[in-house]
Amino acid sequence: MSRQASGAPSDLRKMFSPSIDERELLSKIVECFPYPIQVFSPDGVARFINRAALETIGIKSVESHVGRYNVFEDPVVNALGAADRVRRVLKGETVYIADFIAPYRDLIRYFNVKDRDIRTISADITCFPIPGPGGETGWFAAVFIIKKIYRGKEEIALGKEYIEAHWNEPFDIEKTAKAASLSKSHFIRLFKKNTGVTPHEYYISFKIGKLKEKLLDTNLTIAQAFAECNLDYNGHSARLFKERVGVSPSEFRKLRG
Numbered sequence: 503m504s505r506q507a508s509g510a511p512s513d514l515r516k517m518f519s520p521s522i523d524e525r526e527l528l529s530k531i532v533e534c535f536p537y538p539i540q541v542f543s544p545d546g547v548a549r550f551i552n553r554a555a556l557e558t559i560g561i562k563s564v565e566s567h568v569g570r571y572n573v574f575e576d577p578v579v580n581a582l583g584a585a586d587r588v589r590r591v592l593k594g595e596t597v598y599i600a601d602f603i604a605p606y607r608d609l610i611r612y613f614n615v616k617d618r619d620i621r622t623i624s625a626d627i628t629c630f631p632i633p634g635p636g637g638e639t640g641w642f643a644a645v646f647i648i649k650k651i652y653r654g655k656e657e658i659a660l661g662k663e664y665i666e667a668h669w670n671e672p673f674d675i676e677k678t679a680k681a682a683s684l685s686k687s688h689f690i691r692l693f694k695k696n697t698g699v700t701p702h703e704y705y706i707s708f709k710i711g712k713l714k715e716k717l718l719d720t721n722l723t724i725a726q727a728f729a730e731c732n733l734d735y736n737g738h739s740a741r742l743f744k745e746r747v748g749v750s751p752s753e754f755r756k757l758r759g
Contacts, residue, residue, distance in 0.1 A: 538625075538646040541632070544592055544639055546574035558648055559615060559623070560606075566614040573644075578608050588629055591642045597629040601649075619695060621654040657682040658696045661689060665705050669712055670732050673705045709733075710746045717755050724751050 532539060538555035542548055548571040551564060561567045579585050584599055591597050606620040626647045634640020664681035668674075678701055679689035693701050709731060716727035728735040728751075735751075744750050749757065 538648070540573075540644045541641050542573055542644070543641055546572045546588075548573070549641060555646070558646070558651075559609070560618050560620070562614050562616060571613065577612055578604050581608075588644075591629045591631050592639050594631050594639060596631070599627040599629070602627050619653050620651055622650075622652040623648065624650040624652065654692050655696060657684050657689065658693055661693055661701060662704065665701065666708055669705065669708050672732075673702055675701060706742070707746065710743060713743065713751075714747065714754065717751055718758055720755075724755065727751075 532550075533552050535552055536554055538558045539550075539552045540548055540555055541550035548568050551561065551567055555561070556564065556567075573579055573588060574585050576585070579588070582602065582604070584602060587597055587599060601624060603622050603624045605622050606615075606618070609615045609623075610617055626649060627644055628647075629642055629644045631639040632641040632643055661678055661682040664678050665673075668677075675686055675690070679686045682689050684692065690701060693699075693704070697704060699707070713727065713731045713733065716722060716730045717724065719727065722730065725735040728739060733739045740751055743754075747754055
């Protein structure tokens, strides 16, 4: 028993003093770890970032981030009141930050990140100290558990639902944007980015689709089919139909009749 006890500290020292090969293995594990990890020096400057952090946050390159980014000077971190909490890690504490929600437009504005179809990134963050040679906090790490990458597609779906439910009414961008809980300008930009067309173009296409259905009903005259869609059968509406469909309303009926 005594021999085993006396040998234990030596075994522990071996465990916590990895060889060169073991350090390389550890580095590979951290690099390939599926959750974003960043390592900082005590002044808050980024010293390491793994592949998952680059891909998830959208940072363009390691060179643009490591040695340049400072978490304590990050306006997003400061605006969300998290900088002082992160500083507690310098006292040896492990710090948990739940529901950290970063607006992606702010990340684009302040940092060298890619302009992607993302509105916010929601994450739980764990910061913990890494001891230096003398036992002091030599570095600290932040591990991100991404809860949701919010891309704004929910708002687009709400906008489409509103347009499709009100296709037989005059188009109203204010009401459509309100249904999506967005400002008019933001909704138009986001809708076009996600669908390739403006909300009004989507409304016209949907309305033309409904008109085509009505034109197939031979119990209706062409003028009545237009009226069913809250449209006057005149030169303008007929031209619009031909631009969208490729044939006139009467030709469409003949071809499909």
